[in-house]
Amino acid sequence: MLTSSQRQLLRVISEAGPLSRTEMASMLGLSKAAMSGIARDLIDLGVLHETETVYGQGRPSILLDLHPECAFFVGISLLEDPAPMILSDLNGRIIARQAMPLSRDPKVIAEAITEGLPRLLEAHPEAGEKLSGIGVALSGFVDETQANCVQSTLLNWQDVPLARIIRERSGVETFIENDAKAVAVSEKLFGSAREIQNFSVVSLGDGIGCAHFIEGKLYRGNHGGAGEIAHCTIESGGVPCRCGKRGCLDTVASMKAIKEMSRAEGLECTSLSDIEEKASTGNAAAIRILHRAGSALGLAIANLIQMNDPGLILITHVEGSFDGLFGTVLNQAVETNVLPRYAGQTPIRIKRVDGDVWARGAASIAAHNFLIGPNSN
Amino acid sequence: MLTSSQRQLLRVISEAGPLSRTEMASMLGLSKAAMSGIARDLIDLGVLHETETVYGQGRPSILLDLHPECAFFVGISLLEDPAPMILSDLNGRIIARQAMPLSRDPKVIAEAITEGLPRLLEAHPEAGEKLSGIGVALSGFVDETQANCVQSTLLNWQDVPLARIIRERSGVETFIENDAKAVAVSEKLFGSAREIQNFSVVSLGDGIGCAHFIEGKLYRGNHGGAGEIAHCTIESGGVPCRCGKRGCLDTVASMKAIKEMSRAEGLECTSLSDIEEKASTGNAAAIRILHRAGSALGLAIANLIQMNDPGLILITHVEGSFDGLFGTVLNQAVETNVLPRYAGQTPIRIKRVDGDVWARGAASIAAHNFLIGPNSN
DNA sequence: ACACTAAGTTCAGAAAATGAACAAATCAAC
DNA sequence: GTTGATTTGTTCATTTTCTGAACTTAGTGT
Structure with missing residues (x-):
């Protein structure tokens, strides 16, 4: 078990990258003397290691960084069938990859994970020894202990203590998380935030997910519902949504909605690129659809900026590119719906992600618990 | 200067009210032994005092609470002319009240405050000795140090280090804050949250203000703009707003907008009650205006709920009552625009406030800095 | 070679928290 | 009433954690 200071240090390093002992001391508000001991302990534990030596005036400083191979994590996405299962190190690098059948029965899932583990680890004995946790990403609401799924429409769950079930069956520390929140954690830990x-x-896929980091911590809200931007009303009195209300962002701007609208207009569309291409050749219906979707998402993001004033909006997407009409309209809509004083002040970063997002996000939940721990302070 | 543990304790008491030493120990995760010393020190300092004795099985426990007269604060609102100036204790009770001329010149403001202080304190010598800070509420953006006004349209300011100017002139520790954020802090410290x-x-007045508390702390966002709900686009392509864009919530639901719309319809309207009364007698224009305003504010609040999933929405207002059409429509709009699963899950509390809100809010900023301190942890 | 600079270590001592024993104040039961 | 159970709060020796100051180390600049 790590001490509170050790945890704080790991957090700082995971945010700011390699640091010298002196820099760490000043960032944590500790003396060099205290830092010296804390660093030594973590090096002895194999969590930190000395990397680069930086020469300046005076004695050169030695940067310390997390040892990427000090711990390994398994991430599983329950969003696809078969469910991808990956093995990752502390840098988020994927070391091994596999799949397992999806099920709605928690016990069957726990069984499949337990069976899959040895195969995932077989080429990496050192990872097996240092396996520090399993993370599971799913579509639904997860409580703040990252142990229970409060509700999932997709899996038809209600108060399922999935983490405990997997932990008991597999013997490995397990945490679960909502899909969008898991992606946010992986971007905070491994990615560009x-x-x-x-x-x-904001994760754009068949559905639209969203999660907030506030003051360096994932904010899940009072019922775990923070970030449910997909069901913000964007078009008053718009088309009915599967959630029961009308005009949700999800009915206009999700890839599922875009595809459906395209099909309704007689356009073949399996990805964003498809319809972007048609729009670029002047197809009126395609232009209309992209316009509607882009401005809806842009408005939602503008509202998000007005409401929370984040330092960055990161849009992750799997399909096609954002260089076309959709992206242009989206940016325009953000600019015109944000206080002029703020226009352009909030960077919006677009990130194309591969099919591993969810599984990597899941692994990052385990990594986060290893590094920072469940206890807040 | 208080230690970190003492600060944590004050925070817990300010949130949870009177507590026994044993309860405090378990809430802070400390031993009874440690708690004993911390409590003794704070009692010696006059910050805590023993209140009620609670009898149960075993030795009765003695509840400790903040001593309301251990420190006093001055709060000034720069939102009105003349600017109200109040003296408050640690419970937010207003002890003395006064006014000073408003100015746009920071130095003149500092001068007026310094001149007003002795008169405010003259009947309360003990408050003068224990005066622990001045808080100033203003309309505009304030940086996270609560010292500089980054920008204020109303006062025509840009990067004004108001807190420093007042502190230097008056010799009293001073903090400034945005109006809506100050109200939120006073509700957290003294009020119903x-x-x-x-x-x-959400503060409804001539303008609409909003501020978020997240994980027990005021969240000001990356540029101090968190909560700028007033300029969320609610009616796409709606009427132009003074901010430069169109269809902002402020153009439809602020009291200023309601009054203007009423006048445009030939209705006399100086308060919400006026127009509510006309609506209740069947005046179509009044009904239309209230409907539009109520549903706009309801939609904005619904979006806020979807986005941040808060545990409470507190609507503060000065004028009239919320029992009429406006309140009904507002509630309806919230319910229909929130995920059905969440409908009714987020309590919305309406609170009628008097003319002292802003000044009391300002004082609470000083009180907050006294209790919890500027340093986060 | 010489000062100069800054990083990191060592070590005695201060500060803060713990655990265990104990004193204090009540209730409950006989 | 007296006794025992129960829980609060204190005391004190000990442990843990951090600090300050002196010191060592490994470079740069002249």
């Missing part, structure tokens, strides 16, 4: 304290991730 | 960790305050 490491040093940013306040940011929101 | 003491024990709630995640909540948002």
